[in-house]
Amino acid sequence: MNFLELIRQPWPWYIAGPLIGLTVPALLIIGNKPFGISSSLRHACAACVPANISFFKYDWKAESWNLIFVLGIALGGFIATQFLADPNAIVIASDTQQDLAALGITDFSGLMPADLFSVENIFNFKGLIFFVFGGFLVGFGTRYAGGCTSGHAIMGIANLQWPSLVATICFMIGGFVGTLVLLPWLMGLVG
Amino acid sequence: MKNTQENFVVSPSAPDLTPEQKPGVQNEQRNPENVANLGRYLIVGVLFGIVFVKAEIISWFRIQEMFRLDSFHMYGVIGSAVMVGMLSIFLIKKWNAKTLSGDKITIAPKTFQKGQIYGGLLFGLGWALTGACPGPLYAQIGSGFLVVIITLLSAMLGTWTYGYFRERLPH
Numbered sequence: 001m002n003f004l005e006l007i008r009q010p011w012p013w014y015i016a017g018p019l020i021g022l023t024v025p026a027l028l029i030i031g032n033k034p035f036g037i038s039s040s041l042r043h044a045c046a047a048c049v050p051a052n053i054s055f056f057k058y059d060w061k062a063e064s065w066n067l068i069f070v071l072g073i074a075l076g077g078f079i080a081t082q083f084l085a086d087p088n089a090i091v092i093a094s095d096t097q098q099d100l101a102a103l104g105i106t107d108f109s110g111l112m113p114a115d116l117f118s119v120e121n122i123f124n125f126k127g128l129i130f131f132v133f134g135g136f137l138v139g140f141g142t143r144y145a146g147g148c149t150s151g152h153a154i155m156g157i158a159n160l161q162w163p164s165l166v167a168t169i170c171f172m173i174g175g176f177v178g179t180l181v182l183l184p185w186l187m188g189l190v191g
Numbered sequence: 192m193k194n195t196q197e198n199f200v201v202s203p204s205a206p207d208l209t210p211e212q213k214p215g216v217q218n219e220q221r222n223p224e225n226v227a228n229l230g231r232y233l234i235v236g237v238l239f240g241i242v243f244v245k246a247e248i249i250s251w252f253r254i255q256e257m258f259r260l261d262s263f264h265m266y267g268v269i270g271s272a273v274m275v276g277m278l279s280i281f282l283i284k285k286w287n288a289k290t291l292s293g294d295k296i297t298i299a300p301k302t303f304q305k306g307q308i309y310g311g312l313l314f315g316l317g318w319a320l321t322g323a324c325p326g327p328l329y330a331q332i333g334s335g336f337l338v339v340i341i342t343l344l345s346a347m348l349g350t351w352t353y354g355y356f357r358e359r360l361p362h
Contacts, residue, residue, distance in 0.1 A: 072236020144310025174315015
């Protein structure tokens, strides 16, 4: 097996996790930046629609590194998908497949469920729930919490900050409730 | 740990804003960001985005498996990332490591506020629905899932709405 074939396979957690963890010292050493991604949403608001709101009145240009970092993430997504894609279909736990099939999600061929994340759903109720409502909760919740999985769960806990542990526990509780209660309810609504 | 932490500069912040809510204050970087550094952040972002896709962290299904306790994958990813991050910060503090430009490395502490509970729960619900925290949103768009642009715009709207109502929300 050559190198390209090897890295085209899905990467196990013990490779991916440590590489993500190394982002923390990389950003600190490059320019004393704390690892965090949800802040980019705030900087984008401050740059595009500050609307005289005090929360968005700051020198966002001084934080432009964060916008460049997330641009890099999108570019990395492009490179990985275009040149390093796994030729085989994603393997999803059979229990999860059964649970989702019971909710009407039956296409397990891609990284994202085609039953939900397709262009034709943009203007219907599914799109409203999964893109608009879901995205709103992500943006509102992360900023209210002062960080996301990167800023709190990884950077915050790695720096032994107990408020970040509280935030992370709440992310997980919200996720369990969202998956086990909210998702079945919403899928029942959209039919 | 306590002793080494005291060597760290605690950045001043207004009482109504926690450090992480006040950009530009948490890092006392006086030198303007040079272009080479911006290129470095881009490269770290690219590598990070590749890991996101190759470990299938951007997959809605992986997040479902995590919240249904059907797979260890995401717990392994986040757990080992925290461990490596923790060890890195420990060594940076122990060795008093400097940035590339020779500045002292400082990390602002996180101040507790109730928003971490309310906001955390709301974000968790959104995480389950969208199958993405903010990082994977960008990687999904780059991977060609263009409908996620709607999710990202809505996340921006959510952040904006938080900013609009911030003073009236319990913290």
